Amino acid sequence: xxxxxxxxxxxxxxxxxxxxxxxxxxxxxxxxxxxxxxxxxxxxxxxxxxxxxxxxxxxxxxxxxxxxxxxxxxxxxxxxxxxxxxxxxxxxxxxxxxxxxxxxxxxxxxxxxxxxxxxxxxxxxxxxxxxxxxxxxxxxxxxxxxxxxxxxxxxxxxxxxxxxxxxxxxxxxxxxxxxxxxxxxxxxxxxxxxxxxxxxxxxxxxxxxxxxxxxxxxxxxxxxxxxxxxxxxxxxxxxxxxxxxxxxxxxxxxxxxxxxxxxxxxxxxxxxxxxxxxxxxxxxxxxxxxxxxxxxxxxxxxxxxxxxxxxxxxxxxxxxxxxxxxxxxxxxxxxxxxxxxxxxxxxxxxxxxxxxxxxxxxxxxxxxxxxxxxxxxxxxxxxxxxxxxxxxxxxxxxxxxxxxxxxxxxxxxxxxxxxxxxxxxxxxxxxxxxxxxxxxxxxxxxxxxxxx
Amino acid sequence: xxxxxxxxxxxxxxxxxxxxxxxxxxxxxxxxxxxxxxxxxxxxxxxxxxxxxxxxxxxxxxxxxxxxxxxxxxxxxxxxxxxxxxxxxxxxxxxxxxxxxxxxxxxxxxxxxxxxxxxxxxxxxxxxxxxxxxxxxxxxxxxxxxxxxxxxxxxxxxxxxxxxxxxxxxxxxxxxxxxxxxxxxxxxxxxxxxxxxxxxxxxxxxxxxxxxxxxxxxxxxxxxxxxxxxxxxxxxxxxxxxxxxx
Numbered sequence: 001x002x003x004x005x006x007x008x009x010x011x012x013x014x015x016x017x018x019x020x021x022x023x024x025x026x027x028x029x030x031x032x033x034x035x036x037x038x039x040x041x042x043x044x045x046x047x048x049x050x051x052x053x054x055x056x057x058x059x060x061x062x063x064x065x066x067x068x069x070x071x072x073x074x075x076x077x078x079x080x081x082x083x084x085x086x087x088x089x090x091x092x093x094x095x096x097x098x099x100x101x102x103x104x105x106x107x108x109x110x111x112x113x114x115x116x117x118x119x120x121x122x123x124x125x126x127x128x129x130x131x132x133x134x135x136x137x138x139x140x141x142x143x144x145x146x147x148x149x150x151x152x153x154x155x156x157x158x159x160x161x162x163x164x165x166x167x168x169x170x171x172x173x174x175x176x177x178x179x180x181x182x183x184x185x186x187x188x189x190x191x192x193x194x195x196x197x198x199x200x201x202x203x204x205x206x207x208x209x210x211x212x213x214x215x216x217x218x219x220x221x222x223x224x225x226x227x228x229x230x231x232x233x234x235x236x237x238x239x240x241x242x243x244x245x246x247x248x249x250x251x252x253x254x255x256x257x258x259x260x261x262x263x264x265x266x267x268x269x270x271x272x273x274x275x276x277x278x279x280x281x282x283x284x285x286x287x288x289x290x291x292x293x294x295x296x297x298x299x300x301x302x303x304x305x306x307x308x309x310x311x312x313x314x315x316x317x318x319x320x321x322x323x324x325x326x327x328x329x330x331x332x333x334x335x336x337x338x339x340x341x342x343x344x345x346x347x348x349x350x351x352x353x354x355x356x357x358x359x360x361x362x363x364x365x366x367x368x369x370x371x372x373x374x375x376x377x378x379x380x381x382x383x384x385x386x387x388x389x390x391x392x393x394x395x396x397x398x399x400x401x402x403x404x405x406x407x408x409x410x411x412x413x414x415x416x417x418x419x420x421x422x423x424x425x426x427x428x429x430x431x432x433x434x435x436x437x438x439x440x441x442x443x444x445x446x447x448x449x450x451x452x
Numbered sequence: 453x454x455x456x457x458x459x460x461x462x463x464x465x466x467x468x469x470x471x472x473x474x475x476x477x478x479x480x481x482x483x484x485x486x487x488x489x490x491x492x493x494x495x496x497x498x499x500x501x502x503x504x505x506x507x508x509x510x511x512x513x514x515x516x517x518x519x520x521x522x523x524x525x526x527x528x529x530x531x532x533x534x535x536x537x538x539x540x541x542x543x544x545x546x547x548x549x550x551x552x553x554x555x556x557x558x559x560x561x562x563x564x565x566x567x568x569x570x571x572x573x574x575x576x577x578x579x580x581x582x583x584x585x586x587x588x589x590x591x592x593x594x595x596x597x598x599x600x601x602x603x604x605x606x607x608x609x610x611x612x613x614x615x616x617x618x619x620x621x622x623x624x625x626x627x628x629x630x631x632x633x634x635x636x637x638x639x640x641x642x643x644x645x646x647x648x649x650x651x652x653x654x655x656x657x658x659x660x661x662x663x664x665x666x667x668x669x670x671x672x673x674x675x676x677x678x679x680x681x682x683x684x685x686x687x688x689x690x691x692x693x694x695x696x697x698x
Contacts, residue, residue, distance in 0.1 A: 005563060016551065360547045363508065364561040364608065365536020367529050445508050449547065 006374050010381035013350070024346045025386030027339025028428070032390025032421040035332035037397040039417030042324045044410050048236065049317045051203050053310065055238035057135045060281050062288065063308040064274040064295075070303055080304035082270035085250075087298050088128075094294045097279050097287035102127065102134035104273035105250055107257040112163060112246065113186045119166040121159075122244035124187065125272070126253020134275045137245075142181045142196035145249045153251040157187070158196035162243035172210075190256060192248065201239045204410075276307075284309065333424065339386065340428035347379050347436035358440055359448025368441035375437035376430065383429025387422045394418075454481035455615060455647055456505060461514030461524075463500050463670075474500040475511070476670040482616070482649065487642035489650040489658035492667035499620070501667060502651045506541060506618045507534040519615050536565050540609030544621035546601040548593040554580065554604045555589040561612045579607040583637060599630035606637060616647040623657060635660050 014021045053059060064087075069077045088103045095101075110124040129144050131137065139158070149156055164170075164180055171177045184191050202210070259267045278287040288307050295305055351358070358371060398411050463475040474497045482488060482505075492498040503509035504516060507523060510531070515524050519538055523531065535541075540561075548557045558576040567575070580586045583603040593601050602622060609617050619638065623631030639660060642648050650661055658664050666673040 005569075012551075356547075357549050360549060361560065361564070362532065363535060363541050363543075363547070365532055365564045365612075367532040367564070369529070370532075370564055446503055449543070 006377045010378035013378055024342050027342040028383055028386030028425050029390040031336030031339045032387045033393040033397045035421040036394035036417045038328035038332050040398050040411035040413045043412040043414050046321050052238040055242050059310045059314050060277055062276040065306050065308050067306040076302050080302045081299055083274050084269050090294050090298045095290045097290050098276050099279045100130050100134050100277040102130040102275045103271045105253045106272040107253050110187050114167040117167050121246040122241045124246040126250035127247050138199040139196050140199040141179045149249045150251050153255040155192045156195045157192045158247045160198045160243040160245040161200040201242045203236045336428050340432040343382050343432040351436050351440045355448050355451040358443050359445050362445035372437045372441035375440045376433040379433025380429035383425045387425035391418050455484045456482040457517040459515045461511040464512040473670050485645050487648050487661045488663040489661040490665050491658040496667045497670040498667040506539050507531045538615045540614040540617040542605050542609050542619040542622045544624040546605045553590050553592055558608045558611050579611040583607045598626050602634050618649045620651045
C-alpha cells in the first residue's frame with residue numbers, strides 16, 4: 001500500500017477527531033516544548049559560562065600560581081623566593097614552548113579620583129604589553145605602554161570603559177562617547193595620564209538589550225538617578241570586572257606603589273601573578289614541563305609554585321552542562337513517554353471503534369502488515385503533528401523563560417534540540433503504535449466482520 | 453478442471469472439550485462461470501463453507517484448490533492476497549467504510565493490490581458505471597439507500613476482476629422490491645460470465661440460480677429439494693457452465 005496514501009489517511013483520521021487528537025497530542029506538545037525549552041536554557045547557561053571563560057582570558061591561559069612548598073622541603077619554606085621578575089625573564093629566554101609570559105603586579109587599595117568623582121577599580125595592576133593578548137583585551141583608543149614607559153616608570157595608565165563611565169560620563173548618559181586620552185586622573189593622589197582606553201566588553205545578551213534600548217528609547221526617568229552597581233540586571237560579573245580594569249606599566253607599579261610599602265616595610269618584589277600561554281595546546285604537557293624546569297633553577301629547587309590550567313575549569317563547565325542536560329532531558333523524556341501512553345490509549349480506543357472496518361479491509365484483501373503499517377503510521381502522524389505543534393509552542397515557552405531567567409543566560413533554541421525532540425517523539429509514536437497495530441493486524445477477519 | 457475444488461473438507465471447533473463439526477467432510481466443485489447458491493438454515497454451516505471458499509478461513513481437514521492453487525495450508529498473508537486478487541465479497545450489511553465516499557470505497561481493494569491512483573480511479577468509475585452508480589460516486593454511504601449501498605458494494609467486489617464473487621445474504625437487509633433489483637443485477641453479471649456464489653437461507657432467493665447446494669448439519673444434503681418455492685421464476689441463463697481450461 002502506498003505510503004503517501006497511508007499518511008494522508010492518518011492525517012484525515014486525526015482531522016476527523018480534532019478535539020480528541022488535540023488532547024492526545026497535548027502530552028507530546030508539552031513534552032517537546034519542555035525538551036526544547038530545557039535545551040535552550042542549558043544552551044544559554046553554556047553560552048554564559050563560555051563567555052565568562054573567554055572574558056577571563058580564554059581556555060589556553062595557564063596560571064602560574066604560588067603554592068606551599070612540599071612537605072620534604074618544609075625546612076626551606078622561608079627561603080622560597082616566590083614569583084618574581086627573575087622568573088619572567090628566565091621563562092622568556094629559556095622556555096621557547098611558551099608563547100606568552102605576562103607578569104602582573106597588583107596595586108591594592110587604589111582609589112581613582114578626578115575632581116569630585118572617584119571609583120575603586122576591580123583591578124589595578126602593573127603589566128607588560130603581553131597582558132593584552134593574555135587577557136584577551138582590545139585597545140579601542142590611544143596606545144598601550146612603550147618600552148620607554150616601562151624604563152622610566154612613567155605615570156601613565158590604560159583604563160577600562162567602566163572607569164571612564166564613572167569619572168567622565170557614560171555614553172548612554174551624555175549621549176556621545178568620551179575618549180579621555182591625555183586626561184589626568186589621580187591614583188591614590190598620584191597623577192596619572194590616561195594614554196589608552198580599552199574596548200567595552202559585554203555579553204551577547206547585554207549587547208542585544210542595549211541595542212533594543214537604543215531602538216526603542218524609554219521615557220527618561222524622573223527624579224534622582226538610581227544607584228548602579230553590582231547585582232543590578234544580573235549582567236555577567238566577568239564583564240563588569242573586566243571593564244573596571246586599570247593598567248599601568250609594571251615598573252611604575254613597582255616604583256610608585258610597591259617599592260615603598262608592604263611586608264614589614266621591606267619592599268616586596270614578588271609578583272601577584274604570572275600568566276602563561278603555550279605555543280600549541282596539543283603540547284601543553286611538555287611546555288609546562290619546560291617552564292617547570294626553568295623555574296626550578298630560578299627558585300633554587302624550592303617548589304613553591306604550581307600550574308593551574310583552564311582545563312579543569314573547562315571540564316567542570318562541561319560536566320555541569322552534561323548534568324543539567326541529563327536531568328532536564330530525563331524529565332522531558334518522561335513527559336514525552338507519558339504523551340506516548342496517551343497516544344497508545346487513544347489508538348487502542350480507535351481500533352476498538354473500527355474493528356468492523358478493519359474486518360472489511362481484510363475481507364477485500366488487506367494483509368496483516370498493511371493494517372499494521374496503517375495503524376502505526378496513524379500513531380506516528382499523531383506524534384509528529386504533536387511534535388510540530390510542540391516546536392511552535394516551544395518558541396512561546398522560551399519567550400516566557402527569557403523573562404524569568406537571568407539575562408546573562410538567555411535561553412537559545414538550537415536546531416539540534418528541535419530535531420532530537422522531533423525524532424524522539426517519532427520514536428514514541430512508533431512505540432505507542434506498536435501494540436495497537438499488532439492487535440489490529442492480528443484481528444480475525446470473520447470475527448471482525450461480525451463485530452457490532 | 454473446476455475453478456474451485458473442495459475435497460473432504462471439515463471444519464471442527466472445540467468448545468469446552470466438545471467437538472463441533474461446522475463442516476463435515478464436504479466435497480464440492482464450482483465451475484468457471486457458474487451461478488450457484490448455497491442454501492441452508494442458520495447454523496447449518498453454510499457461512500463456514502463460504503468463509504473457507506472465500507479464503508477468510510482455513511479448513512481443519514481436507515483440501516481446497518482455488519484457480520489451480522492449493523490453499524488449505526496457506527498463510528494469512530497468502531489468503532489476504534487471494535481475497536484481494538481472486539475473490540469479491542458482497543455482504544448482507546453492505547460493509548462500506550462510512551468515512552470514505554463511494555468511489556473511495558470501490559477503490560479500496562485496488563489500494564491493497566498497489567494499483568496506481570489514476571488507474572484506480574478509472575477502474576472504480578467503470579465498476580460503478582456497471583452497477584449504475586456512477587452518479588453517486590462522491591456520496592457517503594450514509595447518504596445512500598440500502599439498494600444503492602449494495603450496488604456500491606457489488607462494484608467494490610467486482611473492481612479487481614475477481615475469479616469468483618461471494619454474496620452473503622445480499623438481499624437480507626433490503627425490501628423485497630430492491631432485493632429483486634439486486635438479484636437481477638447478479639443475474640446480469642452471471643450472463644456476463646462471472647462466477648457467483650449466493651449464500652442464503654431463503655429458498656425463494658436461491659431459486660434464481662441454476663444450481664443449488666443445500667447444507668444441513670455441516671454436510672451437503674443428498675438431495676436438493678427441487679420443489680422449492682419460486683422455481684417457476686427461474687430464468688434460463690447461459691446453459692451449462694462453459695468448459696474450463698486447465
